[in-house]
Amino acid sequence: MSMAHHYVDVVLPLPLDTTFTYRVPDALLGSLTEGMRVSVPFGNSKTYLALVVKVHDDAPEFKAKDILAVMDDRPVVLPMQWQLWCWIAQYYMAPIGDVYNAALPVGLKNEDGYRPRTETYLTLAAEYREELALHRVLDSMHRAYAQHRAFIAFLHLSHWDTLDGTTPQTTPVDVSREVLVNQSHVSATHVRALVDRGLVVPYEREVKRINDGDVPHPEEIKPLSQPQQDAYNQIVFQHLQHDVVLLHGVTSSGKTEIYVHLMQKALDAHQQVLYLLPEIALTVQMRQRLQAVFGSRIGIYHSKYNDAERVEIWNKQLSSAPYDIILGARSAAFLPFQRLGLVIVDEEHESSFKQQDPAPRYHARSVALMLARMSGAKTVLGSATPSMESLYNAQHGKYGYVPLTTRYGDIALPKVTVVDIRDLRKRKMMNGPFSPTLLSSIRKALAANRQVILFQNRRGFAPMIECKTCGWVPKCKNCDVSLTYHRGMNILTCHYCGYTYHLPDKCPACEERELKAVGFGTEKIEQQIAALFPEARLARMDLDTTHTRTAYERIIDDFSAGRTNLLIGTQMVTKGLDFKNVSVVGILQADNLINIPDFRAYEHAYMMMAQVSGRAGRQGEQGEVILQTRNPELPLIRQVVNLDWRSLYHQLCEERSTFRYPPFTRLMYVYLKHRDNDVVQSAAIMMGNMLKQQLGSRVLGPDRPPVAKVKTQHIRKLMLKIEPSLSLNDVRGCLHSIRSQVLAAKRFSAVQIYFDVDPQ
Numbered sequence: 152m153s154m155a156h157h158y159v160d161v162v163l164p165l166p167l168d169t170t171f172t173y174r175v176p177d178a179l180l181g182s183l184t185e186g187m188r189v190s191v192p193f194g195n196s197k198t199y200l201a202l203v204v205k206v207h208d209d210a211p212e213f214k215a216k217d218i219l220a221v222m223d224d225r226p227v228v229l230p231m232q233w234q235l236w237c238w239i240a241q242y243y244m245a246p247i248g249d250v251y252n253a254a255l256p257v258g259l260k261n262e263d264g265y266r267p268r269t270e271t272y273l274t275l276a277a278e279y280r281e282e283l284a285l286h287r288v289l290d291s292m293h294r295a296y297a298q299h300r301a302f303i304a305f306l307h308l309s310h311w312d313t314l315d316g317t318t319p320q321t322t323p324v325d326v327s328r329e330v331l332v333n334q335s336h337v338s339a340t341h342v343r344a345l346v347d348r349g350l351v352v353p354y355e356r357e358v359k360r361i362n363d364g365d366v367p368h369p370e371e372i373k374p375l376s377q378p379q380q381d382a383y384n385q386i387v388f389q390h391l392q393h394d395v396v397l398l399h400g401v402t403s404s405g406k407t408e409i410y411v412h413l414m415q416k417a418l419d420a421h422q423q424v425l426y427l428l429p430e431i432a433l434t435v436q437m438r439q440r441l442q443a444v445f446g447s448r449i450g451i452y453h454s455k456y457n458d459a460e461r462v463e464i465w466n467k468q469l470s471s472a473p474y475d476i477i478l479g480a481r482s483a484a485f486l487p488f489q490r491l492g493l494v495i496v497d498e499e500h501e502s503s504f505k506q507q508d509p510a511p512r513y514h515a516r517s518v519a520l521m522l523a524r525m526s527g528a529k530t531v532l533g534s535a536t537p538s539m540e541s542l543y544n545a546q547h548g549k550y551g552y553v554p555l556t557t558r559y560g561d562i563a564l565p566k567v568t569v570v571d572i573r574d575l576r577k578r579k580m581m582n583g584p585f586s587p588t589l590l591s592s593i594r595k596a597l598a599a600n601r602q603v604i605l606f607q608n609r610r611g612f613a614p615m616i617e618c619k620t621c622g623w624v625p626k627c628k629n630c631d632v633s634l635t636y637h638r639g640m641n642i643l644t645c646h647y648c649g650y651t652y653h654l655p656d657k658c659p660a661c662e663e664r665e666l667k668a669v670g671f672g673t674e675k676i677e678q679q680i681a682a683l684f685p686e687a688r689l690a691r692m693d694l695d696t697t698h699t700r701t702a703y704e705r706i707i708d709d710f711s712a713g714r715t716n717l718l719i720g721t722q723m724v725t726k727g728l729d730f731k732n733v734s735v736v737g738i739l740q741a742d743n744l745i746n747i748p749d750f751r752a753y754e755h756a757y758m759m760m761a762q763v764s765g766r767a768g769r770q771g772e773q774g775e776v777i778l779q780t781r782n783p784e785l786p787l788i789r790q791v792v793n794l795d796w797r798s799l800y801h802q803l804c805e806e807r808s809t810f811r812y813p814p815f816t817r818l819m820y821v822y823l824k825h826r827d828n829d830v831v832q833s834a835a836i837m838m839g840n841m842l843k844q845q846l847g848s849r850v851l852g853p854d855r856p857p858v859a860k861v862k863t864q865h866i867r868k869l870m871l872k873i874e875p876s877l878s879l880n881d882v883r884g885c886l887h888s889i890r891s892q893v894l895a896a897k898r899f900s901a902v903q904i905y906f907d908v909d910p911q
Contacts, residue, residue, distance in 0.1 A: 157208060158215060159183060161201035163193060164260045166510065168246040170204060174215040186226025186233065188259065190219040200260050202251060204233060227259060227469065229487045231525050238521055244883055244906040245511035253511055254485035256461040268459065269355040271328040273342070275311050276352050282314045288350065298344050301337040305351060308334065328353070365446040372415060372444055373408055382555045383409050387416075389551030390529045395520060397499075397545040398533040400555030401794070402765020403562060403729075406533045407437070409555075410495050411444060413531065414476060418448070422492020422528070424476045427519055429501035431455050431480055435704045436711075436729060441478060450474030452483040455703070481506060481515040484522055491526040494519050499532040499541055500758055502751075502911040512907050535765060536758040539751075539807070542800055543814040565736070565767040565774035567792040572740075573781040583679050584671045584739050589777040590683065592735045597687055597716060601734035605719045606763045607676050608743055616643065618658040619665045625652060631860035636668055638678065648862040676719050676739065684717070692720035722759055724766070734774050736767040741780040745787065748857055750812050751911070753787055757799055760791045811872045813909075817879065820907040821869040821886065823853070828865040834899040835867035841889045842869065846882070849873060864903070 157180055160170040173191050175183060183189070183206055191201045198219060236254060240247040252260070279285055285306070292299040305326060306312040313320040332339055345351045375383060382398065386409070389396045400406045414424045426441075428434050431453050441449050450464050467473055468487045477483050481504060496504075496516050504515040516532070523530045532541055532550070545552035558564065570586045580587060584607075596603050615633040617624050625634045627645035634643035634652060643652045657664045668675065673693045681689055692706050709715045711730060718724060744756035760778065768774020780788055790799045808815050823838065825831035835853035842850045852869040859866050873882055890904050 157183075157206065158210065159189065159203045159218065160205040160207070161189060161191060161203055161218075162247050162251050163191075163199050163201050164252045164255070165193075165199070165248045166246045166252075167248040168240075170247070171201070172211045172215050173201075173218045175206075176217050179218065179221055182221050182224075184226060185230065186228040188222040188227060190222060192216050192219065202228060202255075225469070227465070227487075228255070229469075229489070232485070232487055234525060235518070235522055239511050239513050239518060241883070242517075242879075243511045243513050243908045244886065245513075249510040253482070253506070253509075253513075256465055257458045258462040259465065267357045269357050271353050272325045272356045273305065273309075273328060273331065273346075273351040273353055274325045275306075275309060275323070276349055279350060280311070280314075281317045285311070285314060295344070297337060297341045298348075301331070301341040302345055302350060304334065304337060305331055305345065325356075327356075365442065367446040367448050368444055369415060372411055375408060375412060376405065376559060378555060378557045379405050379409055379559070382553050383412055385553040386413065386531060386551070389553060393549075393551035394524065395530045395532065395544075395549075396551035396553055397537055397541050398531055398553050398555065399537055399542075399545075400533065400535060401558060401564065402535045402762065403558040404535075404555045405559035406497070406555065407440060407729075408559075410497070410531070410533070411441070413493060413495070414445070417493040418445075418475050420492060421490065423473065423488050423490050424493045424495065425483060425486075425488065425491060425519065425522070426476060426478045426495045427483060427497065427504075427515060428478070428480060429498050429503040429515075430723065431703055433498070434478055434480060435707055437478060441476070445476055448474060449476040449478055452477055452479035452486060454480065454482055481513075484515050484518045488522075488526060491523070491528045494523040494528055494530045495533065496520075496530065497533045500534045500536050500538040502755065505909075505911040510905060512905075512910075514909055514911070517909065536761050536796065539754055539800070539803055540814045543804070562768060563773040564794065565764050565776045567764060567776045567778055569783045569788055569792060570777060570779045571781070571783045572779045582683070584676065584779075585679070585683070585737075586777070586779055589737045589739075589779065592775055592777055593680075593684065593687075593717070593737070596735040597684060599734070601716075602710070602713070602730060602732045603687075603717045603735045603737070604724055604730075604733055604763070604766055605676060605680070605717070605737045605739060606721075606724055606759075607671060607673050607719065607739045608721050608759070615669050616654065616666050617669045618661060618663050619667050620663040621658060621661040623658050623660040625655075629861070629863045631858050635672060638674055647858065671739070673719050673721060680717060680719065687717040688715045690715040690718050692718060692723050694721070724763060730766060733766050734768060734772065736763055736774065736776045738763060738776065738778045741778055741788065741791075742782060745782075745785070750807070750810070753799070754803060757787060757791060757796070761794060761796075764791070811874070815874075817873040817875070817908075818910055819871040819873065819882070819886070820910050821871070822903075822905055822907065823867045823869075824864040824903040825901065826863055826865070828860075830898065831865045831867050831902060834893055834896075834902045834904075835869065837896070837899070838889060838893045838904070839869055841892065842871070842885070845885050845889070846871065849877075 157175040158172050159175055160172050162170055183203060185203055185206060187203050188200050189203055190198055193199050200222060236247065236250045239245065240250045279288060292302065308326045308331060310319060310321040310323045328342055331342055346353055386396050386398060398406060417424050428437060434451060434453055438451055450467065452461065452464050465486060473489060477486055496519050499516055506513050520530055541550065544550045568588060570588050572581060572586055575581045575586055582590060593603050615624055616636050625643050627634055627648065627650050629650050630645050630647040632645060632647060634645055636654065637644055641654055643654055658666060673691055677689055677691050680687060690706050690710055696702060696706065710718050713732065738760055741760060744759055745752060764776040767776055778791065807813065823831050823835045839850060839853045849872050850869060853867040856866055856868045873879065886906060893899050893904065894902065
């Protein structure tokens with residue numbers, strides 16, 4: 152009787168919702184376990200690196216293909232990570248292949264993927280490791296001056312110039328080619344000549360891309376103030392009863408120092424820490440603060456790191472000496488942890504914790520909470536403006552709750568001055584987007600050598616261009632939006648698909664030559680401020696100026712160090728950045744934040760304004776916030792001025808309870824996309840009707856979202872409001888089944904249908 156074959160079930164890095172079974176050839180038997188990668192054939196001619204999730208002896212009903220190779224000698228994905236991936240795929244209704252793609256760095260999914268970085272090092276050839284031989288060769292080089300200089304430099308850097316007979320007085324070291332070229336000012340050609348003459352022998356040495364940092368300095372941990380100490384003690388106490396604690400601390404209350412003490416406590420217990428921040432810009436500032444204390448015990452992980460660096464961090468986390476602390480943005484929650492004890496989600500209210508596209512459309516806060524639960528770790532959620540969901544969970548006893556109401560060093564909260572720009576416009580007293588009050592405050596701050604932040608939640612020069620005569624507005628040919636004018640390059644750009652269009656000399660509709668910019672983007676604000684305050688040292692922080700990690704770092708470092716003194720930015724500047732010398736913050740158009748067709752508009756507007764206000768007045772004096780609005784009588788404006796989150800929370804609770812929105816229900820959006828508007832409309836109506844038969848009035852739509860065409864695809868949206876008593880699993884089953892039925896119709900087979908669970 153023939154021996155049973157072994158089989159593996161694998162996940163492919165493709166948007167597929169299932170595992171695939173392959174046969175293990177005899178030669179590879181015994182070398183495979185779950186969590187390893189294997190090369191497999193898929194389709195007619197492609198091979199992929201798949202992840203083994205099960206090893207078994209159950210022969211499938213079809214003839215299974217053989218795996219081609221085993222790529223690892225140990226698992227690269229730990230069992231608990233796989234468990235977390237399965238939860239993400241199920242909860243967010245995303246194909247498991249998409250989760251695999253999101254979680255693993257590219258270099259671990261490509262067959263030619265990660266290669267260790269190497270540098271060429273040079274060592275002295277064995278026959279010249281003796282004083283007389285060295286003198287002879289140096290004498291013979293007197294005509295080859297540049298080579299002679301290169302060799303002398305090499306001997307000096309490698310310490311072979313300390314030879315006494317055959318004994319060096321200083322231990323010799325090998326020298327990297329790059330160091331020799333840079334420090335001796337010789338060319339690579341002359342170094343190659345030393346190799347060709349057999350004087351030095353080159354070899355490749357593997358070097359790390361990731362910086363291992365400095366030795367830890369626990370003595371750098373600052374003692375806590377009394378309010379901070381009380382909050383720390385409360386968190387530790389609350390963690391005895393709750394796995395999750397919400398730390399609600401006003402801006403500048405010193406939450407970071409409390410986190411540092413909690414981290415040290417976890418490290419003392421030989422536990423690992425995951426510290427999540429919503430924005431890469433924040434990790435830049437936080438890294439400097441944490442590395443001063445924890446040195447090489449901290450690793451940084453986010454999408455602006457190149458892939459090879461991410462692979463090295465991933466491998467380090469699997470090793471016997473992983474980083475004890477990982478600081479990162481969303482994707483850091485996917486890293487392998489062997490002894491996770493504490494998870495910190497800072498600025499937990501931030502909507503940028505939610506991944507929008509591509510799938511999986513996960514919320515990093517929820518993933519971090521689930522990771523902590525699976526690991527038996529404790530979680531701290533921190534914010535000056537907590538999300539409604541977290542406040543609700545804290546108020547109802549699901550989370551512990553610790554308030555921190557005083558700023559560190561008893562710095563006063565900023566004074567907020569509300570300016571009615573509608574009235575000023577009528578009286579012709581506005582200078583572009585600036586009120587006289589704001590200009591006067593900027594002038595005083597700059598004269599006193601203080602810094603200013605101006606917040607405008609629109610990038611570009613102007614949100615749109617309009618013909619003065621006929622009202623023509625340039626639109627994107629791929630998306631249902633007007634184009635934004637970027638003056639620096641004199642182009643119009645779509646912020647959805649990237650389509651660009653050169654600004655025409657005259658209106659294509661009526662040939663009028665005067666096209667005017669309507670509204671103000673950050674680029675236009677920058678231009679006008681430069682004209683009004685030529686003495687100011689300006690910087691702008693928005694998506695256009697921060698494409699790379701180093702761009703973030705440069706803008707933040709320059710402002711922190713005072714090399715720039717007036718920072719203009721979009722919502723990036725609202726995010727917990729800590730600048731010591733800011734005395735004035737200007738919110739240029741509060742109404743832009745409020746007039747958004749979204750049930751979270753007021754909550755998000757309050758958060759942004761309270762957060763950006765918190766950047767003002769940090770050392771020794773009260774800061775000033777100038778809040779410009781056309782609607783000063785709105786309750787929300789008063790709530791921001793008084794930082795009255797309680798009244799906002801109660802108001803929102805009433806509204807959301809009445810209209811069945813979170814936290815009283817779970818939201819799910821269903822999106823349908825197709826190039827043909829009629830096809831997507833028909834598919835959406837069919838799907839909506841089928842869902843309503845099953846779920847009744849919980850289904851709303853279909854309707855057109857505010858931007859109903861993106862990248863040539865027409866979009867329709869259905870909304871589901873699911874009350875807590877209804878089984879989410881049943882709802883998911885119903886959605887998957889109806890989606891399959893719609894796609895089975897020949898006319899709709901090319902329609903994309905996907906789900907967004909807990910949209911932000």
